Amino acid sequence: MTETAPRPTLEAVAARAGVSRATVSRVVNGGEGVREPLVERVRRAVEELGYVPNQAARSLVTRRHDAVAVVVAEPESRVFADPFFGLQLRGISKELTAYDNQLVLLLTEGRDDHARVARYLAGGHVDGALVFSLHLDDPLPGLIQRAGVPTVFGGRPGWSGDRRGVVYVDSDNRGGAREAVRHLAGLGRTRIAHITGALDQTSAADRLDGYRDVMVDADPRLIAEGDFTPAGGERAMRELLGRCPDLDAVFAANDLSAAGALRVLRASGRRVPDDVAVIGFDDMLPVAEQTDPPLTTIRQDIEEMGRLMARLLLRGLDRRNPAGGVVGTPSSVVLPTTLIRRTSA
Amino acid sequence: MTETAPRPTLEAVAARAGVSRATVSRVVNGGEGVREPLVERVRRAVEELGYVPNQAARSLVTRRHDAVAVVVAEPESRVFADPFFGLQLRGISKELTAYDNQLVLLLTEGRDDHARVARYLAGGHVDGALVFSLHLDDPLPGLIQRAGVPTVFGGRPGWSGDRRGVVYVDSDNRGGAREAVRHLAGLGRTRIAHITGALDQTSAADRLDGYRDVMVDADPRLIAEGDFTPAGGERAMRELLGRCPDLDAVFAANDLSAAGALRVLRASGRRVPDDVAVIGFDDMLPVAEQTDPPLTTIRQDIEEMGRLMARLLLRGLDRRNPAGGVVGTPSSVVLPTTLIRRTSA
DNA sequence: TGCCGTGGTGAGAGCGCTCTCGCCGCCCCG
DNA sequence: CGGGGCGGCGAGAGCGCTCTCACCACGGCA
Known part of the structure; x- marks a missing residue:
């Protein structure tokens, strides 16, 4: 000291x-x-x-800070149980560092914190913000929009406010879900169930939509609500097994819930993939590779999403036009997904 | 935008x-x-x-920034696979927020980045730093010390430089390990193996020391080197099973490697805990509760460690003396651990 | 009543930087 | 050989704040 x-x-x-x-x-x-x-x-x-x-003296006259806020607005500490945010953070950090910008991390704890974050952003301490707020009813995006801070969202923000000028980076959740279900169908499975994610998040809703795109008139009993956690996956799987003992495939909204489902299937005596094929979403390596059997899943490049968010923001900030492309108001980007075949389906 | x-x-x-x-x-x-x-x-x-x-104008004259850097110096992207850092970050964030300080996150990618971080810290952009750098040969602590930035380390820094004035927050790794092994011994187990963590980290070394404290003249073949990952745990467990098929207990250096060990034990036909009792370390909930069977483990309060790091730093910075206590150069803190009994031991 | 002490307020300097502007010297061209 | 243009450099203002210091109006005491 x-x-x-x-x-x-x-x-x-x-x-x-x-x-x-x-x-x-x-x-x-x-x-x-x-x-x-x-x-x-x-x-x-x-x-x-x-x-x-002296950065303070410099900022005083340039009105630039070379700093970007990363706002993680997850109500629960679940945020980091998932390696998701960590990977995205890493991508963001890499890109920001490459253009000499600092990363100011703002974690919020519940609703009261929203005002704090809004005040900070409105205070002009940073040049822009990268915001993770995926819940449908979250007031934060609105607050931020009012604060007038250039912002890029992580994941399509699902809120009902003014949509103009909203920029986000997302995976092709719907397309990926379609690919997953088609893969299962291609395996000859017909009773394909779906374990959803937390449906107040757009990613979960989009994946459900993708499932429905393929299973146009699916038995509604084949859909059970999960919450992206292993425990939720277990619960949903038990529910499904109770309702439709004859199901022969499961598309889980993410790898974590697939892992839970896998455990319940094994406990119920089903063999995977012989009796029931299982497919996840995310390709969260520490999870997908470690399940028994290893999980077939839909991969999304999470780190790249982070990098892209930062790049879009910096470009909008006109930081010497990072990584080429046309300068101007950037528009949202939806990244493609890939099917990763392991053994579970 | x-x-x-x-x-x-x-x-x-x-x-x-x-x-x-x-x-x-x-x-x-x-x-x-x-x-x-x-x-x-x-x-x-x-x-x-x-x-x-305007914070810039204010800083210019006060020479304070009300901002603290959090430096995460993990070479590999493993950083966030573990929920460890996330939880610590959360604790840090809570404490900093409570005293109106900002959190500037610095992730490093390999050696070249050290200079960048050192330059940033020396640049006086922040009032202090919280540093996670647990590797024995890491030059970062030395660089930071030279930069003259008030710093608190997360985990005992294992480096050979000047020790004076080094402040850190750590768990009682050695004591916790002793408790784990004693618990196994109390269960009547005598052939107690140990799967170490990555031994270039002080926490792994300390846990190994704790194991040795109890197993004073243990068969050296009962110790296998892991690396804190599930894959490393599997590898070590296979090694152990090959060398000592008669082992009746395993103390794994963390929950993740215990999960790997559990899988190998099951595959080898051993029943847990009947044939082999297994105990982990960390009490990483999403891991420890989800293993089969649920993991008995040594709990450390990770979020509290983060909070404490921030509190210690702020106190050293003389920020109106956060949360009581004597003002002055703070000294290191080692937090106690608790045994959490589930079913694996 | 006069004086000093005290507490509340304002004036002004100055933190370290960027950026505009004006000056100076050089080169090129007529 | 002279004038205009231009590129390189320095002087100085000013970004928005804090903090010292001086000033002023009281009130208490002699």
């Missing part, structure tokens, strides 16, 4: 290099319009003094 | 309230030494204009 030492200022560097503050500033910010010998002298002075620009 | 609107300044509030900037500043910062009617007038003006202080 040492104390922070006094740090050299632009002034000090200028004095040492024998130039003006303005010139040092120019060199520090890229060196445009300064002749080589001077650039060299300034660089050396910076080096020798260990000069690091 | 709306543009940020121009925000009112102190000046504007002062004008509206008919007072000086200084008075507004005083009110905004607690209102000490300003008479009630004025306070009221200023408050109203702030409210009406929606004034939010």
